[in-house]
Amino acid sequence: MSQSLAVAAADESWMESAQNLAAELSLPYLGAVDPAETDSFAQLLMVGDALSLCATGRKAPGPVWVDFVGGAVAHRRKFGGGKGQQIAKAVGVRGGFYPRVVDATAGLGRDAFVLASLGCEVLMLERNPVVRALLRDGLRRLRDAAETDSELAPIAARLSLDDSGLPASEWLVKQPAESIPVVYLDPMFPQREKSARVKKEMVAFHQLVGSDEDADALLEPAYAACYYRTVVKRPRVAPFLAGQKPSVSLEGKSGRFDVYTRHGMSRHGMSRHGMSRHGMSRQGMSNKE
Known part of the structure; x- marks a missing residue:
């Protein structure tokens, strides 16, 4: 793992979780820090309400995280x-x-x-x-x-x-x-x-x-x-x-x-989620389908 990346906590309440994640990923742990005030690592994996990847420095772009809700x-x-x-x-x-x-x-x-x-x-x-x-x-x-x-x-x-x-x-x-x-x-x-x-x-x-x-x-x-x-x-x-x-x-x-x-899917014996009782049908289907 590149040492251009470290793990940090958004605030003191997340420090234990951040420390555990750093150990899991074999990454340096910096404690509770502000990415804008950090220049010793190019990126930080910030542990908080949402886990996010942050570039460091005052002019860094916003964080990246996985959002399946909003x-x-x-x-x-x-x-x-x-x-x-x-x-x-x-x-x-x-x-x-x-x-x-x-x-x-x-x-x-x-x-x-x-x-x-x-x-x-x-x-x-x-x-x-x-x-x-x-x-x-x-x-x-x-x-x-x-x-x-x-x-x-x-x-x-x-x-x-x-x-x-x-x-x-x-x-x-x-x-x-x-x-x-x-x-x-x-x-x-x-x-x-x-x-x-x-x-x-x-x-x-x-x-x-x-x-x-x-x-x-x-x-x-x-x-x-x-x-x-x-x-x-x-x-x-x-x-x-x-x-x-x-x-x-x-x-x-x-x-x-x-x-x-490769194959088509049979319309016979198929549930509304596409699976037949026996798994997959062997009936062929054209590429246009």
Whole structure:
């Protein structure tokens, strides 16, 4: 773990939790400090009401945290277009069919939350231990909010995090062949220097995570593990993952979803959440479905 990152507490009441997290992640612990007054580390993992990643210094951008309750995700949940969204079409959501999804490159979990809000059961994988800690904290706050919010309760029940810490390629290889309905991949793509779309607060996150240089190695184990399809989210101008042409691509203004289909899902004996009594159907379906 890079020593450009340390753990700190938002105030004295969070010091014990912060110290425990620092030990878990093998990171330096600074006590209760203000990120704006700190310059000995480039970033701080701040423990408080919400766990957040903060750049340090007086002119640093705002913090990054996982928010499954308010802000942009709440707006998208209510006004984002529901099943008409490209991501819903890409994973195959339609009618009463909500496939189970493994988001193998979860990041901050935004797409995973969208899929869970649409009705899919979603398991998030994330190999970076700091990002995994952010996801775990976001899930904790989602479940706390779900206790008093009937709209969030079913979403919280459908969203989970694998805490093994295994790289996605290793995790996928360990799964039985064709055992996962949908594998979703959104590997970090190198930021173009001229891009103005990246918010300043996300720069610290990109610096922490870096680009997924081994992204091409994900496609083969993902496709082997999936039953229905593997979906890859890419910038619009990016090459196909591993150089493999998808069955179909759904393009938007700045990005696209490459869909690698394997089998179809039978409409017979299927519950409203897309699973038959015996698990998965073997009936074929065309790529357009």
